Amino acid sequence: MSKKLFAEVFGTFWLVFGGCGSAVFAAGVPDIGIGLLGVSLAFGLTVLTMAYAVGHISGGHFNPAVSFGLLAGGRFSAKELLPYIIAQLVGAILAAGALYIILNGAGAFSKEGPGAFATNFYDMPGYHGRSYSLGAAFLAEFLLTAFFLIIILGATDKWANGKFAGIAIGLALTLIHLISIPITNTSVNPARSTSQALFVGGTALSQLWLFWVAPILGGIVGGLIYKYLLQRSDTEANS
Numbered sequence: 405m406s407k408k409l410f411a412e413v414f415g416t417f418w419l420v421f422g423g424c425g426s427a428v429f430a431a432g433v434p435d436i437g438i439g440l441l442g443v444s445l446a447f448g449l450t451v452l453t454m455a456y457a458v459g460h461i462s463g464g465h466f467n468p469a470v471s472f473g474l475l476a477g478g479r480f481s482a483k484e485l486l487p488y489i490i491a492q493l494v495g496a497i498l499a500a501g502a503l504y505i506i507l508n509g510a511g512a513f514s515k516e517g518p519g520a521f522a523t524n525f526y527d528m529p530g531y532h533g534r535s536y537s538l539g540a541a542f543l544a545e546f547l548l549t550a551f552f553l554i555i556i557l558g559a560t561d562k563w564a565n566g567k568f569a570g571i572a573i574g575l576a577l578t579l580i581h582l583i584s585i586p587i588t589n590t591s592v593n594p595a596r597s598t599s600q601a602l603f604v605g606g607t608a609l610s611q612l613w614l615f616w617v618a619p620i621l622g623g624i625v626g627g628l629i630y631k632y633l634l635q636r637s638d639t640e641a642n643s
Contacts, residue, residue: 405449405487407461407462408461408462408463408484408488409462409487409488409491410464410466410491411458411461411462411464411468411538411641412462412465412491412492412495413491413494413495413498414454414490414495414498415454415457415458415459415461415462415464415465415466415495416466416491416492416493416494416495416499416595417495417496417498417499418450418453418454418466418499419447419450419451419454419466419495419496419499419587419593419596420495420499420500420503420572420595420596420600421450421498421499421502421503422447422449422450422549423443423446423447423450424500424503424521424522424596424599424600425446425499425503426438426443426446426447426501426584427446427453427522427589428503428507428521428522429444429506429507429614430442430443431443431493440581440586440628441553441582442584442586443581443585444578444582444585444632445591447577447578447581448574448575448576448577448578448579448581449578450570450574451464451466451570451573451577451580452480452570452571452573452574452575453529453574454466455569455570455573456570457460457480458623459569462488463480464570464573465488465492465494466492466593466595467593467594467595467596467619468488468489468492468493468593468594468595468616468619468620469549469552469553469594469619469620469622470552470553470556470593470623471488471489471492471593471623472485472574472620472621472623472624472625472627473483473549473553473557473624474556474557475554475555475584475620475624475627475633476552476623476625476626476627476628476631477553477557477626477627477628477630477631478507478622478631479557479560479627480619481557483536489595492503493595493598493599495595496595496598496599497598497599497602498520499580500503500599500600500603500620501504501603504510504521505520507521513603514629515604515605515606516641518530518589518635519542519589520604521563521600521603521604521608522595522600523589523600523604524587524588524589524590524591524597524600524601524608524611524615525588525589525608525611525614526538526540526541526542526587526588526611526614527541527608534586535589536587538614540587541587541618542586542614542617542618544584544587544588545581545588545591545592545614545615545618545619545623546594546619546621546622547621547622548580548583548590548622549592549618549619549620549622549623549626549643550585550619550622550623550625550626550629551580551626552575552576552577552580552592552617552622552623552626553622553623553626553627553630554575554626554629554630554634556573556576556593557626557630557631557634558629559572559573559634561635563636573640576593580592588615588640589594591615591618592619593619593624594615594616594620596621597612597615597616597618598612598615602619
C-alpha cells in the first residue's frame with residue numbers, strides 16, 4: 405500500500421508541476437509562449453508519462469475524481485479511497501509549493517486576476533473578455549470528467565489493448581483542456597484545483613467547492629455509465 409500511495413504522490417506532483425507549471429511559466433512568454441495548445445498538451449503529457457512510469461503500481465489515478473469514478477465502476481476498493489485522496493492532495497500541494505518558490509525567484513507570483521497561478525474559476529469577468537456562469541462551469545466540469553472516466557475505464561478494460569491505455573488517457577486530458585481552459589481554466593481534478601487555490605486564497609478558495617463537487621459527481625456518473633451500459637461480460641466478449 406505504501407508504494408501505491410507514493411506512486412500517487414509522485415504522479416500527482418508531476419501532473420501539477422508539469423501542467424500548472426507550463427501555464428505559469430511558459431504559456432504567455434512573448435514570441436515563444438506555448439499558449440492554450442501547449443498547456444493542454446502539457447497536462448496530457450504528464451498523465452501519459454506517469455501512467456507508464458507508475459500506473460502499474462497504483463493504477464495511475466492522480467485525481468480524486470478518477471478514484472471516485474473507478475470506485476463507482478467497480479475497479480477500485482472503497483477502503484483505499486481516502487488514503488489515495490490524501491496522497492493526491494499531498495503530491496499536488498508539494499508541486500504547487502515548488503512552483504511558488506520558483507516563480508517567486510523572479511518576483512513574479514501574483515494573486516491578481518482570473519486564473520492567477522493557474523487557479524480555476526467561474527463567473528469572473530475579465531478572462532479573455534468572457535465569463536461563464538456557475539451553472540455553465542458546473543456542467544462543463546461534470547460532463548468532461550464523466551467522459552474522462554468512460555475513456556479511462558474503456559482504455560483499461562481487460563478486453564482492450566492495455567499497452568495503449570496511457571496514450572488514450574493522456575490525449576483525452578489534452579482534449580479536455582482544449583475545450584475547457586477558456587471556461588474554467590480546466591479542473592476535472594479536485595487535487596489540482598486545491599493546490600493552486602491554497603496559495604492564491606480569496607475567490608479561488610471560495611469557488612473551490614465547485615471543482616470538488618462537479619468533477620467527483622461527473623466521475624461517479626461516468627463510472628456507473630461504463631459499468632452498467634458499456635462494459636461487456638465475459639460471455640458477451642467471447643460470443
